[in-house]
Every structure is written in C-alpha cells, then in structure tokens.
Amino acid sequence: MADRPASALDRALSRFDPRTPWFGWGRTLIATAHLITLALTPTAALLHPLLNEAPYPHCQKALAVSAYCVGGEAVSQEWRRWIMVALLAVVASGYRPRWTVWIHAWLLYSIGVSIALPDGGEAIARIAGLLLIPMGMADDRRWHWQRPATPIGPTARGTAFAAFWALRIQLVILYVQSGVSKFGVPDWLNGSAEYYILRDPIFGAAEPFTTPALWLSEHGLTLGLLTWGGIIIELVIAAFLLGPERWRKAAFGLDVLLHASIVATIGLWSFSLIMIGCAAVAAAPDRTPLADSSRTPPQRKEPRKWQTRSSNAAKATSAGAPGSTVPL
Template identity: 25%
Template sequence: MNLRQSFKFPNLDAFFGTSPSALFSPGPSLASSTPIARMAQYVSPTPPIAGLARSSLALGLLLTVLFTPVDQLFFRSQSVPAGTLCGGVAGDLSLFCMSQPHDSPAAKIIAVVILVAVVVGLLPGLTTWLHAWVAWSFQISSPIPDGGDQVGAMVATWLCILYFADTRLTHWSYRSTPPIQPVRSMIRYSGSSLLILQTAVIYGHAFIAKLSVPEWTNATSLWYWIQHPAFRPPQFITEILSFISSSWIGTIGLNYGTLVLEASLMLVFLMPRRAAAIVAVIAVVFHIGIALTFGLWSFFCSMLCVVILGIIVPHTNRLALEAKFANSTKNHDPRITQNGG
C-alpha cells in the first residue's frame, strides 16, 4: 500500500469497521459469550476509529508537553529540587531523566516528535511502544501529574498489545492485510479485553470514591467547584451552571446525574449494544462539558480514547463479525461457516 492510500480517509462504514447506525441496533452485551477465535480469524481488532482514539490519547499529552512551560511541567520545590523525580530502575529509564538539567530541550523535542508521529498515525506497530515510553516517563518523572496523565500511561500500555506486530504504514488504513493472522490477532484482542476492563475500573473508581465525599452525596459538590478560584469556569459558563444549580432539580440532576453516568460506565460492558452506545455518546458529551467548564482538554483527550476503545470499538468488531457471517451464509461460503470457530 502506498503512502497516499494509507492516508486516504475512509468512508464512515470503513472508518468504524461497520455501519455506525448498527451500534444503536439491539445486540448482546460485551460480557456475553464472545467469539474471540472467530473474531481473531476474520476481523481486525483495530479499525480506523481505534486510530482516532490512539491519536486523541497522544494529542492530550502532546498539548501538555508542547504548551506548558518546562518549569511548570517539572516544578522545582524543596522536596524535588531538580524538578524531576528520578531514581530507581524506572526513573533511570525515563526520557525526562536521561537529559539533565530538567529544563534541557532535548527530552521535550524527542517527546514532541514521537507524539506527533502517533497523532498522525505513522507506523502504529512501532510508535505505540514509543508512545508508552513517553507517557510513562512523564507519569514517573513529573512531580505533579494529574488523573489524565495516569489514565494515559495505563491506556498507552494496553495499546502496545492492541497494536502488537501491526505492519500497517498508518493506523488510518482500513484494508487489513489478508489473511488475518489468528495468533497475532488473538494477542491483540487480549489488549481489547484489557481496555474494556480498564474502562470499568476507571469509572468504577471515580464513582465509588465520590460516595465517600459528603459534597457529592448531598449534591453540593458542583457548586463548590464552580466557586473555587483555581477551577472557576469562564463567566458565561458560571452563570449557566449557577442558574441550573439555583433549583433543587438542577442541583440534583447535575450532581447525581454525574454519579449515575459513572456507575453506568462502570457497568457498561454488561449492557446490551444499543444501551452501551447511548451511554458512550452521553459520556463523550459529558467529557466535552468538563473540558469546556474547567479547561481540562488533555483529560478529555484521554477519556475520549477510553470511551472509544473500551465501548465503541469492541461493539463495532462484533458487528463486523456478524456482517461477515451473514454475508458468508447468504453466499454459501464454506470457508467462514465451517472454519469460523
């Protein structure tokens, strides 16, 4: 496949690996019996929409590294005079500990080059490993990492499995190289399973942790957040949220609605396909709202990746398998109908 074909943007069906509207059709949950062997033999686990998730994850860290001054990324303090946490085997392997002093531009330049390559989608079989190295380096070495960085480092690790031995030039390519290698694909599908589990753990942790916070249980948390000077949103958003919070219905809806959504995302792998797709859409809108309100765009990029890889892609892969078997039955193709299991 030449370079022009690799960067050719696919139509929506090819981008998702199936018809997007089929996501909202009735279907089983991800927890039901999954024909992994058949999927590994006939369906690529990484359609182009998985590439979008991968690009989004890298973009979040790229924005952080590119537009945050080094003295803020690696804040010097009495406890961390060098600005970077370096020590032990993990610290010694960190990209940001290999170049000293901490404000040397070399590590930042290397990180930016790697992350740009991931965002563009180049050589996913190679750059997933480099992306994981940069993500974990930042997570280990930064004295003030946030939740988005922690999520990004973990998900970048599972991406190494999901894109294991991927030989495509870019992750936007939607023509899987025939024949699909079952053993390699089985390994990659294990990465998909880990991402489903990771999604449940992330949202489960967020939901359960909030239950022990009085402000969340009494539905006043959002009011305190929008009043906090460090997190106060833009004036027009503050006015909108203040208006909604002025009624008990709005206050309960915003606060308890967040808890219900996170509980739903924790259990989304148990939901039928249509319900899971609806929850996924609501989750994306929810995270856009958080980004607009509190300016957490790098966190949005990480969570968009989680929603796509933990909910949408596993369902599109199942739909693609269903479509293949439906077509094989209609065309009486014994290669699939007899060897699929």
C-alpha cells in the same frame, strides 16, 4: 459442525480485529492530549520543585529510562520537550502504528513519572499506553486511518483481544470507583457538590461558561441534576462498556457528553481527551472489513481450444503460409 466455534468466547475471538478507525481516533486523542500539555506548558512549570523533594525530574533506577532522563545533562530539558512534542505529533498522525505504539508508551511513561504534578489523566494514559502495544503490534497498516488489507494472524489476534478486554475492564473499574466513591461524600449525596466545584477559585467554571454554569447551580432542581447526573452517567458507562458493540457505542457517546461537560465547566482538557480516547478504543466494533474485500479483480478468460485453432489458421491464411487455401 465440529469446526464451528464452541463458545461465545471463540466466536468473539474469531471475528475480532483491532484495526478499526476507533483504535486510530483513540490513539490520536491520547497523543494530542499530551502534545497540547507539553506544547503550551513551559518546562519550568512541569518540572517545578515541590516542597521537601529533590528537583525534578527524578532519574533513579527505573525512572532513568524516562525521556526526561536519557542522555543526562548533555540534552537540555527544553530540547527534550520539543522532541517529545514532535514524536507525539508523529503518533497522533497515525503513521506506522506497529512501531509508534512503543514510542507512545515510552512518552506516556516518561510524562507520568517525571513531571512534578501529574494528574489522574497521566496515570490512566500510562496504563492505556501499555495496553495499546499488543493492539498496535497486530496493526500492519502504514496509517491507522486506512482500512486493513491483510487478514490478522491468530497469535496477534489473541494478544490484541486480551489487551482490548483489559482496557475495557480498567475503564469499568475506574468509572465504578469514581461513581461509588461519591456516595461517601455528603455534598454528593445531598446533591450540592457541583455548587462548590463550580465556585472553586482554581478549578471553578471558566469562561465562556461561567455565567450559565453558576446560574444553573443556583437552582435546586438543576443543581441536583448536575450533581447526580454525573454519578449516574459514570455508572451507566461502566455497565455499557461490558456489553455488546451497540452498548459500547452508547457508552462512548455518554463518555463524550460527560467529559465535554467537564471541559465546558472546569476545564481539564488533557484529562478529558485522554478519557475520551480510551473510551473510543474500548468501544471499537468487533470487526472491520478488509480493504476491497467485496471486490475481486476481473479474471481474463482463456480462449477455448477451437477459438485458438481458428485464430491461428486465419493468421496463417492471411500471411499466405504454404499449403493454405483461401476460402471462397
């Protein structure tokens, strides 16, 4: 009785294991988001100089460790771009998460602080990249798609559990802030915000969803649902991420719905993939079974002593050993 966990926290910690397929999918989606950005965006566009600022990348002080700065002028920015694409492909593949979480965090930092116009997705990914390190350090698998084969140690379990909760709380704060801040904007309060967003000349609805999106936003009922639906979903996601496993999975489903809608209407592929990837890690189940944990290898039975003696006697008799007799 004394050995039983004394609290809900003890019970949650005792069954926690970060090495789940959700962790793997989350890492892959976050890495894929930046891989697509780097592969499909010219270097000149990412490092385009801004008004009244020095040319990018900025490499002073802590920024000097960025992948855009290490090596100085000896390495061209175009070469750096494709090296980062290759490294992100390795991360996305799921190979050796214990080591590639460090590479991933470095690349996320580099992109976030070195390109000229990072968006909210880059800022979120930088934080997520750091919080994935303790979870990745607890992961001894060759591929993050495999089921773990060994138990997790208490120190690794504790640090990974703390990082898991830190990521969940970060997402909760983000979605609460995003939802509540809209209450201070008249267009969101009166339900008309999506009308103007979908018609924005830069971030407006894109093909092939332009026609249906514009049609829906021309009617008061559907426009109100589009506008207030986003706010409600954000707040529900935040609440569910604090709940038990089944609530977190529901939050993940709503997160996919929300960001798929954003992609379908105004694009923002990279941002949406990052958010879905973070939500996947935050919605991971509390535990994952070890590989073949339900199977035990068949044990070879030792022959009984009388069987061994009989067997030896038979062998001696058949070989005609001295003193042996042949039974009638």
